Structure formats: C-alpha cells, structure tokens
Amino acid sequence: MTPLIEVRDLRFRYDDGTLALDGIDFRLDTGESVAVLGANGSGKTTFVLHLNGLLTGAGSIQVCGLAMEKRNMATIRQKIGLVFQDSEAQLFMPTVLEDVAFGLLNRGMRADEASDRARAALATVGMVSAESRAPYHLSAGEKKRVAIAGILAMEPEILVLDEPTTFLDPPGQCALAELLMSLPQAKILVTHDVPFAEAMCGRAVFFEKGKIAADGDVGEIVERFEWRFTLPVSAGGAGRPRGASPPGK
C-alpha cells in the first residue's frame, strides 16, 4: 500500500551553515498518529516544514504518492494540513470566518460554498459562534481551535501539528486532545508534552542533531531517552516522574 508520506535521505542546511536535517528516513501510513520528540533545535520543526514544501532540502519526499515538486505543490498542500505552533501567526485575516475560508478561496472555491464549508469546520471545533469575531479577541485555546478549523476546512488527509499544547492550560489541552482523537486523519504531532504524545500516538520518532535516533512505541522511546520530566536527585526526587508520589509516601 502506498504510504501517506515517505521521506528518504532528507538533508537540509540553513543559510547560516547549520545542518538541521541529516539523512531523515520516515514513513507514515493511513490512520497512523506519530509523535515527533526531541530536544530543542534537533530538527523537528524543520522536518515538518519540509512535508508541506515550505522548506526544500535534498533527498526525496512523497505525499500520497506525489513527489514534492512545484507542479504538485498545490495538491500536496491540500493533503497536508499544517497547524503552526503560534496560532497568532496562522490567523491573519480580519474575521474568524474569513480566516477559516482562506485556504478554500485560494483553491478557487466559490465564496458561498467556502462560507458553508468554513462554518462546518468551525462547528467541528465548537467555534461556530465566533465566526464574525476578530482573531485577536480570542483566547489561546480558541485561537488554536480556529487554526485547526482553517486546516480541517481544506479536508486534508494528514494533520501536522507543531507543539499543539503550547499556550494551552490543562483544560484546553484536554479539549484539544478530545478534538484530535475525534478526527479520522493521520497525524504527526511535534511535541515536548510526553503525556499528550502518549495519549494521542502509538508511535514516536526521536530526533537528535538532525537525525531520527529512534522510531517505535512512544512509551519505549520515552523510557529509552529518559524523555520525561523528573525531579533531580539533589532535589530529593531520585528521578521521580512528574505526578508520581514522592518516595516513602
């Protein structure tokens, strides 16, 4: 079966000489949800920007069987919905409805059809009552939902979310998790939030200095790289995971 995404030997160097991606091989199949873990600066965001053609490195990327080439770019951008870390940057239109309809209008859809589709996407994320509001009047959680609606309206086959829980309070994170779980699309979640990754994904890839250092079960990768918040021994934690009872209690 053709994978949704197939990346082979992807390499990318920024203009300042930093080697950000160094031989990435990756595959995403239908219905999969994959967490992308790794330290800051390890290449996670650079990697997902390549999946949408926003950055172009050496190597090959295929999305739904389409090679990442200029002539396929419009189709690929319909198939991959990218939700950015900072929703403020993603919501640039004057009203929520216009923002959600932005991608649809760019595809050449008629205005009335785009409005209907945008309203349906807003209903999916529970934000239909905000359609005439200005994006900067929304809370962080609402902005995230509207940003996701803008992507869902385009009916992508793959959702890529960069740090989706950033700026969200715990109830907001729960609501987001509930929303994402209800969506049928394959997902790639770039995150530092291990509990969120464990709740959402069965598989994880771990980035280290521009390479995928491990690919497998989320729990195993988290354990292997000790990728969980723990209190240092000097603070009396003895490597105790966040939320666990302190020793002796």
Added chain:
Amino acid sequence: MHHVVLERWSRGNTFIHQRDPRAKIAALIVFLVVVATAHGELTLLAAALFVFLSIIAVWARLPLFGVMARAGVVLPFTLVFAAIAWRPALIPKTYLSAMAVLIVVATTPLPLLMRGMESLGAPRFLLMVAQFLYRYLFVIVEEGQHMVSAARSRGGSFRAAAGALAVLFARSYGRAEEIHRAMLARGFPGYFRTLGALRFRAADGCFAVIASAVPVLLRMTIG
C-alpha cells in the same frame, strides 16, 4: 488599543453601518475635497461641517465624545505645522478631516472597507499592507510592552531604546516570515480572495448623493 475600539464600533448595525463602503468612501472623498479647498472665513463653515459629522456619528450610535477625542490625535502635529506656517486654518481642516475618516472607519468593518477601496481602484498591494498592519500592529505593541516589563523587572529603565528596537524589529521580521509560511501552507496565490461581493443598493446611492451634497451645499452657502 484604538483600533480594537474601532473594530468594536465598526460591528454596529445602524443605517450608516449598513451602507456599502463605496458609498461612504465616495462621500468621504467629497467631504475631504470640500474641507481642503475651503478658504477665507472658516469658522461658520467648520462649525456647520462639525455639526454635520456629529449628526452622522450620533446616527451611527458612536460615542460622540469618544470620536472627538480620537480625532484629536492629529492636533499636536497640526498645531506644530500651523504654528510654523502661520496657517491657523489648518487646525479645523485637519481635525474635521480626521473626524470624517474616523467615522467612516468606525462604521465599516475593515474587510468591507478594504474590499470597497479595492473595487474603487486602490492598489491591492497597499491594501494588503494596511490589512496586515491593522492585524499585527497591536501584537507588535504588545511585544514591545513585554520587553519594557522584562527590562523593568530586572531593574532597567528601558533606556537602551535602540537595542530594544532592534530586537523588536528582529522579532517582527521572524513573525512576518512565520505568517508568510502559514499563508503559503494554505495555498496563498499572492493576492487575497474574499467572501461575498459588495452590493450597491438604492439606499447606498441615496446616501452617497446626500452625504456628498450636504458639505458641498454648506460650502457654497456658508464658505
């Protein structure tokens, strides 16, 4: 923020709010020409035009004193130029012009205003810049305020203004890049497509004619 208040005012539902933006822009242009070309004894004409604008503001259910205060933002600059050039007439002319522009902006949601200006032939690129400025100005101001707070919390007085401005510029540049990526990710072709077309109804035509005729007649009879 001023433009947040304007945004709220512009979402009203009065007769003035409901008018097609092109009708309002046309009337505004006539008003500005009348004010700019007025000469001689201006006191009576300025008072009459002020009453005319006040009636429209009240009709649109805008807080009149709020509108007057915001239009006063131009006064410091005007006073300086009026003093340098010794042209006292600049003061009422500028103030009335600012008030008229403010009323149009405060009764027309920005997307409609932009659409109206575009359909009247304003350059698309200029309108895009204005739209982004309107959308992100307060975000940049907020970032600047955070920097001031951060400096103060460390005992600084934020005197290193040049350095701080450079950082603010770099941050704004970074944000602009991110916005551009977000636009490309959703297939931005280089220009904005908009939801729905403007409809110019008979009421809009009547409004444009009357709102344009009143200042012209005032100028002919008083000025």
